[in-house]
Amino acid sequence: MGHTVTLTVNGTSYTREIEPTLLLVELLRETLSLTGTHVGCDTSQCGACTVLVDGRATKACTMLAVQADGATVITVEGLAKNSEMHPIQRAFAKEHALQCGFCTPGLMITAVDFLERNASPSDAEIRHAIEGNLCRCTGYHNIVNAIRSASAEMRQTAGVRPKVAAEVNR
Amino acid sequence: MITHPFTYQAPSTLEEAVEELGRSGDSKVIAGGHSLLPLMKLGLAQPEALIDLRRIASLRAIRTESDGTIVIGALTTHRDIAHDPIVRAKLPALAEAAGAVGDLQVRARGTIGGSIAHADPAADEPAPALAYDATIRAVGPKGRRDIRASDYFKGTFETALADDEIIAEVRFPAPAGRSGSAYEKFAHPASGFAITGVAALVTLKADGGIERAAIGVTGAAAAAYRATAAEKALAGTNGDAKAIAAAAAKASDGIAALSDLAASSDYRKHLVTVFAKRAILRAVTRARA
Numbered sequence: 001m002g003h004t005v006t007l008t009v010n011g012t013s014y015t016r017e018i019e020p021t022l023l024l025v026e027l028l029r030e031t032l033s034l035t036g037t038h039v040g041c042d043t044s045q046c047g048a049c050t051v052l053v054d055g056r057a058t059k060a061c062t063m064l065a066v067q068a069d070g071a072t073v074i075t076v077e078g079l080a081k082n083s084e085m086h087p088i089q090r091a092f093a094k095e096h097a098l099q100c101g102f103c104t105p106g107l108m109i110t111a112v113d114f115l116e117r118n119a120s121p122s123d124a125e126i127r128h129a130i131e132g133n134l135c136r137c138t139g140y141h142n143i144v145n146a147i148r149s150a151s152a153e154m155r156q157t158a159g160v161r162p163k164v165a166a167e168v169n170r
Numbered sequence: 171m172i173t174h175p176f177t178y179q180a181p182s183t184l185e186e187a188v189e190e191l192g193r194s195g196d197s198k199v200i201a202g203g204h205s206l207l208p209l210m211k212l213g214l215a216q217p218e219a220l221i222d223l224r225r226i227a228s229l230r231a232i233r234t235e236s237d238g239t240i241v242i243g244a245l246t247t248h249r250d251i252a253h254d255p256i257v258r259a260k261l262p263a264l265a266e267a268a269g270a271v272g273d274l275q276v277r278a279r280g281t282i283g284g285s286i287a288h289a290d291p292a293a294d295e296p297a298p299a300l301a302y303d304a305t306i307r308a309v310g311p312k313g314r315r316d317i318r319a320s321d322y323f324k325g326t327f328e329t330a331l332a333d334d335e336i337i338a339e340v341r342f343p344a345p346a347g348r349s350g351s352a353y354e355k356f357a358h359p360a361s362g363f364a365i366t367g368v369a370a371l372v373t374l375k376a377d378g379g380i381e382r383a384a385i386g387v388t389g390a391a392a393a394a395y396r397a398t399a400a401e402k403a404l405a406g407t408n409g410d411a412k413a414i415a416a417a418a419a420k421a422s423d424g425i426a427a428l429s430d431l432a433a434s435s436d437y438r439k440h441l442v443t444v445f446a447k448r449a450i451l452r453a454v455t456r457a458r459a
């Protein structure tokens with residue numbers, strides 16, 4: 001039986017008729033063609049599919065699309081504003097925090113959720129925050145550097161740049 | 171990918187959810203979905219109907235009752251529990267256990283009701299539920315029922331909850347007197363689940379010695395349990411390092427410890443005593459602070 005769901009993705013409202021078996025990540029990638037969100041494992045382990053659901057980093061392979069009815073979703077495509085990259089995106093480029101790039105969208109989304117709530121994290125806190133995101137290339141070192149570097153820029157522009165991961169209570 | 175078809179609904183009241191759950195023998199409630207959806211992907215769970223609790227706002231709150239009982243709605247996420255100021259102040263072992271679940275994303279979706287209902291032997295929150303002597307309030311077609319945590323965990327994925335019951339809330343009595351509590355976990359390096367997790371609650375006498383102790387252990391056996399031998403050994407002592415070590419050494423007494431690739435049963439029993447010692451030590455330090 002089809003269900004009609006309406007959700008906001010990166011500021012645009014979408015209404016679609018879907019089956020309950022459809023995962024949120026499948027809705028994003030296959031129905032809405034937002035392929036920036038990746039599927040690494042489809043078993044909740046790797047974090048490549050991480051998106052913000054109502055302001056919280058969520059593994060989109062472990063949520064039904066019907067559960068996102070009414071939700072506000074931000075994917076990696078929603079990080080840049082007016083073609084200006086988000087500080088986390090610039091920091092990943094600057095610090096060479098990616099090689100193949102497969103894990104990058106999920107890691108950046110997790111980092112944004114984390115940094116908007118912890119403006120001055122220690123390296124240990126950064127490593128704890130990205131426990132749910134696996135990278136098979138970089139060895140994590142430059143990813144931690146990038147998140148630390150983004151935190152510095154985000155502190156400077158706090159209040160000017162609207163929050164990406166603001167909590168949405170429904 | 172989920173291939174087995176099912177129907178889906180998200181009722182807005184607990185009464186409706188109970189009614190829908192009773193309609194078919196093959197229906198299941200879904201909360202955070204972080205245990206159920208992985209099982210459905212593997213085909214290990216194939217419910218015909220899913221009843222989503224997400225619209226039942228009353229299940230999402232944390233509140234304190236007049237007698238001090240802290241009531242945590244079943245839908246409260248691990249993340250919200252870990253960050254809640256009342257839980258952190260009054261039930262630090264629960265805040266620590268919730269904060270140690272999986273990873274940031276898992277904590278954002280997974281719920282205490284789901285964790286308690288699912289009863290994975292390596293789940294974190296059962297340990298503080300036992301140590302604080304929490305009560306699981308379930309609602310079913312015959313009405314409401316309170317189950318003490320010590321009567322609730324029966325075995326691997328096996329509990330005192332009936333198939334037609336829904337957990338509405340988990341009720342934690344406020345620890346009385348001069349007390350302190352803490353949770354210590356030895357996490358599986360890959361899955362993050364507890365190979366061993368120990369929650370300890372101690373209450374002090376006027377002279378600073380131990381009046382009573384309650385210790386909940388997860389990860390080590392088929393079901394989370396109260397380490398009663400260790401509790402008895404600790405009560406009445408002066409609570410110094412020697413007394414704590416002697417009591418902690420009994421925390422795995424009499425259990426049939428799990429054995430797997432991550433830890434043999436002997437190693438697990440050893441880990442329980444080490445993590446019990448750490449948890450008790452921090453609990454006593456907190457009680458004396």
Ligand SMILES: Cc1cc2nc3c(=O)[nH]c(=O)nc-3n(C[C@H](O)[C@H](O)[C@H](O)COP(=O)(O)OP(=O)(O)OC[C@H]3O[C@@H](n4cnc5c(N)ncnc54)[C@H](O)[C@@H]3O)c2cc1C
Pocket residue numbers: 043044045198199200201202203204205206207208223244245270271272273276279280281282283284285287288290292293294295335336337338361362363364
């Ligand atoms: C990658 C990963 C790592 C994890 N690591 C840990 C960890 O380290 N420690 C840990 O403790 N857990 C861990 N978990 C499990 C996680 O904590 C789950 O959130 C939890 O076990 C289930 O909660 P849920 O809300 O997701 O429940 P769901 O998956 O929605 O439901 C689980 C089961 O409980 C039933 N259920 C749910 N809510 C209720 C209710 N209110 N009343 C009656 N029945 C109900 C469902 O029908 C289902 O059978 C991990 C999960 C993943 C995916």
Ligand code: FES
Pocket residue numbers: 038039040041042043044045046047048049050059060061062
């Ligand atoms: S694809 Fe979702 S966690 Fe790996």
Ligand code: FES
Pocket residue numbers: 097098099100101102103104134135136137138
């Ligand atoms: S850059 Fe290749 S997986 Fe992370």
